[in-house]
Amino acid sequence: MTLSTKGRYGLKAMIDLADYSEETPQSIACIAARQSISDSYLEQLMAKLKKAGLIKSIRGAQGGYVLARPSSEISVGDVLRALEGDLAPVNCMELKGEQGCSGRDHCVAKTVWKRIDESIQNTVDSIWLSELVEDNRRLREQDGRD
Secondary structure, three states: OOOOHHHHHHHHHHHHHHHHEEEEEEEEEHHHHOOOOOHHHHHHHHHHHHHOOOEEOOOOOOEEEEEOOOOOEEEEHHHHHHOOOOOOOOOOOOOOOOOOOHHHHHOOOOHHHHHHHHHHEEEEEEEEHHHHHHHHHHHHHHEEEE
């Protein structure tokens, strides 16, 4: 499975937002500058994250974006699914719970696809933004950036 730039940049932006928006809302420009993402692309990602209910915008001079719920309640899976859609490793109807695959009764490979899919879902759903924020802060401390 390969994540697109939507998933990669969006996750970076969400970690940044979780890290910096505890005190004040963060602007697109600030997040984009810290994460080396273009403002216009980040704006598109933020719209998807907002639509998914992961972030909210605050209007006004001191406005910007904040998380819609605590970082300890937002998983990497929540973020990636909001940006990437389905995270299944293959386009298999059986994984999606759909009928119609002519070889489904004789397909041994679907067992492999199901196990990989379960592993991916379990992994991304067990990593919380709050954990990544702590890792990020630790790295900045080691680098002497904070």
